[in-house]
Amino acid sequence: MFNVNDIRKDFPILSRKVNGKPLVYFDNAATSQTPQQVIDVIVDYYSNYNANIHRGVHTLSQEATDLYEQARQKIQKHFNAKFSHEIIFTSGTTHGINLVANGFSSLLKKGDDIIVSALEHHSNIVPWQMLCESTGASLKVIPMNLEGELVMSEFDKLLSKNTKLVFVNHVSNALGTINPIEYIIEKAHQVGAAVLIDGAQSAPHIKADVQKLDVDFYVASAHKMCGPTGAGMLYGKEVWLNKLPPYQGGGEMIAEVTFEKTTYADLPHKFEAGTPNICGGIAFGAALDYMNTISFDSIAKYENDLLEYATKKLLDIEGLKIYGTSKQKTSVISFNLEGIHPYDVGTILDKLGIAVRTGHHCAQPIMDYFKIPGTVRASFAFYNTKQEIDTLIAGVKKAKLMLS
């Protein structure tokens, strides 16, 4: 049974004060908070298991290896990958995207097209631009409309036999729009293109089934789903991961090294050069356990309720405009007060203990589309409450009064 008051007790940070006021944390799309259950796993790891993995015969190394590999299996199970070696530990979404982009540099040539969407985070734009520069491939963009939705009829027109790759996020971090990835994957596959889904913003809210989606690559970050920073995952279909060359060279990723020739380790180690973020990977597994105990269905239902409540109350404020009005949204609200810079609103809210994000949210093309410098973004998690939203509304009204 979902009980927000009980859930809040799991998050020690939620009882701290900021500027003398109880913290209202609405910057969850940037980084979520960490429950005690995950903090305990981190403390336990460094108190009892800290050792390097995979190559030690001693007990600590074997125990640390077991915990790390168990975490990989938890991630495999959560995203329903067919094999655990299809899960590559990364430092986060950005790392996973760059790993795939680098891998494709030897597979693309002039005349090939790659497609991204107008709703992407910079980390799902820049690596592909770099890939186009190095290979001569062209970057095509699925446009958006005023609701902040992708225009699928334009996507259909961009697809051709030249399309080799399609990259879209499942959910836009700047607007919260949920993109129709099932349609995108199906259509891209019809022309033989591979698809990477950036799940950074969806994974905390929607449980993805990579086999059901039939997606080729899927990336996410632990720190947006109650886990630590510096840890994340890349799922790749076995056939693709075997095809791509390694990303970085070093220890752990080799089978045999001589000065004449080096052979690479099997999956997943081929893509995991060097000592990884062992504790981060283990804590990522613990974070998934925690969220699954609450259940993603309950989380989505509760967050949708918060979204509806906050949207209605914010729209009652005269001169407030919400960007991203799709019916298909996660609990993210991007807004501005007429004639007032988002940074000023964010600063006043901070004085009231309310943490929101202001700026372009690493999605400048979206801001350019709306011809604005940025927005105030409030993003809710399952441990937030309607009472906190009332505090935000009062804060926005106060900011409006002070800055008008």
Ligand code: PMP
């Ligand atoms: N893609 C999206 C949609 C995101 O929201 C983010 C984080 N804001 C990223 C990619 C990058 O994630 P990370 O910084 O954890 O690598």
